[in-house]
Amino acid sequence: MNKKNTKSIFWEDERVDGADKVTGKAKYTAEHNLPNLAYAVFVTSNIAKGTIKNIDTSKALALNGVLDVIYFANCPAVPGYNTNAADRPKNVTEWRGHKVLYDNKVRFFGQPIALVVADSFENANAAIRFIKPEYEAEAFETNFDKARLNPANLKPAVTYKRGSDTEVKAAASVEAEFNIPIEVHNPMELQATIAYWEAEDKLLLYDKTQGPKSTQGLMARTFGLPEKNVRVIAENVGGAFGSSLRSWSNVPAACIAAKKLNRPVKLVITRPQMFSLIGYRPQAWQKVKIAANAEGNFLSINHEAISNTSRYEDFREGIVDVSKFLYACENVNTKYSILPLDLSTPIWMRGPGEATGCFALESAIDELSYKLKMDPIALRIKNFTAINPENKLPFSDINLKACYDYGMEKIGWKNRPSVPGTLKENGMLIGYGMAVGVFGAGKGAASVRAVLSNDGKLLLECAVSDMGPGTTTSMSKIAAEAMQMPITKIKFKLGDSDLPPGPSQGGSGTTSTVGSAVDLACKTLQLRLKELAIGNAPGFNALTTDALEVKNEMVLSKADASKNIDIVSLLKLAKQDKIDLTINSTGKTPEQLKFTSNSFSSHYVKLAVNPKDGKIKVLQVVTTGDAGKIISPKTARSQMLGGVVGGIGMALTEKLEIDHTTGQIMNASFGAYHVPLHSQIPQIDAWFVNKPDMNVNDIGAKGIGEIALIGFAAAVANAVYNATGKRVRDLPITPDKLGFAKAKA
Numbered sequence: 001m002n003k004k005n006t007k008s009i010f011w012e013d014e015r016v017d018g019a020d021k022v023t024g025k026a027k028y029t030a031e032h033n034l035p036n037l038a039y040a041v042f043v044t045s046n047i048a049k050g051t052i053k054n055i056d057t058s059k060a061l062a063l064n065g066v067l068d069v070i071y072f073a074n075c076p077a078v079p080g081y082n083t084n085a086a087d088r089p090k091n092v093t094e095w096r097g098h099k100v101l102y103d104n105k106v107r108f109f110g111q112p113i114a115l116v117v118a119d120s121f122e123n124a125n126a127a128i129r130f131i132k133p134e135y136e137a138e139a140f141e142t143n144f145d146k147a148r149l150n151p152a153n154l155k156p157a158v159t160y161k162r163g164s165d166t167e168v169k170a171a172a173s174v175e176a177e178f179n180i181p182i183e184v185h186n187p188m189e190l191q192a193t194i195a196y197w198e199a200e201d202k203l204l205l206y207d208k209t210q211g212p213k214s215t216q217g218l219m220a221r222t223f224g225l226p227e228k229n230v231r232v233i234a235e236n237v238g239g240a241f242g243s244s245l246r247s248w249s250n251v252p253a254a255c256i257a258a259k260k261l262n263r264p265v266k267l268v269i270t271r272p273q274m275f276s277l278i279g280y281r282p283q284a285w286q287k288v289k290i291a292a293n294a295e296g297n298f299l300s301i302n303h304e305a306i307s308n309t310s311r312y313e314d315f316r317e318g319i320v321d322v323s324k325f326l327y328a329c330e331n332v333n334t335k336y337s338i339l340p341l342d343l344s345t346p347i348w349m350r351g352p353g354e355a356t357g358c359f360a361l362e363s364a365i366d367e368l369s370y371k372l373k374m375d376p377i378a379l380r381i382k383n384f385t386a387i388n389p390e391n392k393l394p395f396s397d398i399n400l401k402a403c404y405d406y407g408m409e410k411i412g413w414k415n416r417p418s419v420p421g422t423l424k425e426n427g428m429l430i431g432y433g434m435a436v437g438v439f440g441a442g443k444g445a446a447s448v449r450a451v452l453s454n455d456g457k458l459l460l461e462c463a464v465s466d467m468g469p470g471t472t473t474s475m476s477k478i479a480a481e482a483m484q485m486p487i488t489k490i491k492f493k494l495g496d497s498d499l500p501p502g503p504s505q506g507g508s509g510t511t512s513t514v515g516s517a518v519d520l521a522c523k524t525l526q527l528r529l530k531e532l533a534i535g536n537a538p539g540f541n542a543l544t545t546d547a548l549e550v551k552n553e554m555v556l557s558k559a560d561a562s563k564n565i566d567i568v569s570l571l572k573l574a575k576q577d578k579i580d581l582t583i584n585s586t587g588k589t590p591e592q593l594k595f596t597s598n599s600f601s602s603h604y605v606k607l608a609v610n611p612k613d614g615k616i617k618v619l620q621v622v623t624t625g626d627a628g629k630i631i632s633p634k635t636a637r638s639q640m641l642g643g644v645v646g647g648i649g650m651a652l653t654e655k656l657e658i659d660h661t662t663g664q665i666m667n668a669s670f671g672a673y674h675v676p677l678h679s680q681i682p683q684i685d686a687w688f689v690n691k692p693d694m695n696v697n698d699i700g701a702k703g704i705g706e707i708a709l710i711g712f713a714a715a716v717a718n719a720v721y722n723a724t725g726k727r728v729r730d731l732p733i734t735p736d737k738l739g740f741a742k743a744k745a
Ligand code: MOS
Pocket: 210, 240, 241, 242, 243, 245, 348, 349, 350, 351, 352, 505, 506, 507, 508
């Protein structure tokens, strides 16, 4: 019964789904096929607002392979589309957002107005241009910069006030306005749904979603079905960044078509449609005013923001929230309102709220540091707080100083010029910048099933999904450590609403929430194994569970390791082919609620600006995360790398362009919407404090996905200022905004 030491095995740093993903074995939503599958493509509006008077579908219907064209005039009734509560059955709720194919109204340019269904994608796609809608167009507004200036256009503001709002006597203050444009998620995988009515009241969906349970519940409530009659499969998700946190029009449209045609229907959002139909980070205007005394203590922070929403839904995010709690400051005022425009509804995008808010706050703090003639890191340390000043609770853990030490050392902060625009290398202006990121670290409820078989293998199941960060790897690692068994014998199954309920993957919460449930399931399993040993294994009957431990695939006496039995033998002895249990893990306990929990990050950028044309080249990046214990070093590092790439995009290249004379998105392609190129990404040093935060959960781990991005754009803007003396407060920082002479064409 001698087992070799498994320590090296359960810390093996591989992605458990890596091989399947790089070899194409892993299937994504649109790759699934069902017998008799039909293919659907959206026809979209080419006006921004108005009424559809008629849609001539006759030419399209006459084409080879076209099965149907569904639009408002022939769309079957959807229970959840019913606006009249009295007419809706109890288990039906009204569809939130745009009711696709339902009425003759156009609410934004590119809105789906009809669905062509054909026997192949090609035939469906080819039919689109034969469909002739007639509109009655109306006046519309898509111009945020213009519309926000009229207060009557804004929804009522949400305000927060702490301390005094009277002018405090300050040694230095900064007041500045910041703008970020609309950014789109642009994940690799296209949004897609396959809908199949297995029976009149039984729906099977393959759907690209960050939340199989959330989609299941929503579609059950929309079509008036018992939840158990809806199954949602999302085994692999090829990136989402928040865009798959809600069901967009593709889901009901596929369900409607599948029902009408009585066959399974696949609907894949095209790449251009990915820019208008699955949300975006809203455009935002912000004004930040910070005042400090001569020592650098913040005396007051005022943070005001407006972001856009659609005309038919309110979308808000926590843009100004960071100013309430990240730094010690007695007097804080915030004000946030939303501005409805004739656009589709935004959605959370990586670092929602904080990514926007930190750009303004962390830029303003940098500006203030120059006025105070203080190092910007020293200024942040001066205003450090271990107690959240908003709710007065201590942070469960906060190690920003360790992040600063690492970042300063590795980026070469000592070389940073204290006077901007004074450091040159090879004719290039060189600058250093840094900024901080922060995001809430929650812990919610989740259920996990654990099945330990008599072949020694452990299967864990939860209905969470994985949009790419590597959830199956991190959960397997948590189980391997809790069970003290090799990760190679563990399988974590997710992405199916039939599995025990779990959260949507969002808000950097999966590791904390589902990981805590995995940990609890494993501990429960260990207890069962100990009880089984006491009841069945020779020489164990006098021992208590406390006297036993489970490790190296054995149950053994803590006092005498020679008294042991391996798990496989134990299950056989007890005549059990498996132990099968499901546990329910709760949200934060009363003890955990005595703290306020966040993950933190700090980012360091060294860049070069060409004084001839203003072109910016990021030379070096150091990014640091303070997120508790790092479960999976490889996938955690990948999160940080992705955050840096997204952050460089936010800072330097990304902007959705809208033609406000038509309402049309002008750069709805990867060619025209600029995400950073490989050549724009330097070597990235990603580092973690890697200190368990045992106040947040029993595994000591917090989330990484959001803090990887949050603050990064400010670090770049601050470095650009340090290099050039030019402060750009409107993203992206394109060469023209630096005002250097233009390069000769
Ligand atoms: Mo994230 S924006 O919570 O997917």
